[in-house]
Amino acid sequence: MMTPRPQAARAAGFAYIAAVVFLVVLAGFALAALRLSESAQATASQQILGARAGQAARGGLEWAFYRLKAPGATCGPVQSVTLTDFVADTGFKVTLTCDMKTYSEGQTPTVAPLMKNVFQLTATACNGTAAVCPDNAAATGADYVERKRSASICIAADGTDCY
Incomplete structure (x- = not known):
């Protein structure tokens, strides 16, 4: 008999x-x-680097505004300057380009000619390895970040604000 x-x-x-x-x-x-x-x-991480690059570009514009407020300040027809001091502080190089147009706005109350300079500034901040920004060679890297800011400022030839 079998057992189940x-x-x-x-x-x-x-x-x-x-x-x-x-x-x-x-x-x-x-x-x-x-x-x-x-x-x-x-x-x-990319968002933090982008924010830091934006602030470095803004700092470059602020530096340029300060320098342009001096009486008689000029910049090229198109002049480019790389701020290497920013690398130690922020980790980003900032390249500034400046274009200046001068306009005659009539006369001052003392009958002197009233000349106004309009500066068009562009600050480009990047964390590449090249001497200037933008760094096309490093742009393909995963950690490369670049931000650009532009601004205009009008300053009278004597260093006062335009009105």
């Missing part, structure tokens, strides 16, 4: 397969979470 086999012996193999499938799915979720975290961290 217990049902539990047949079902034991299914539990192992289910456990392996569960572990594979769990590992997939962990890998997806890791990649998502890595991507979020890289995005936050």
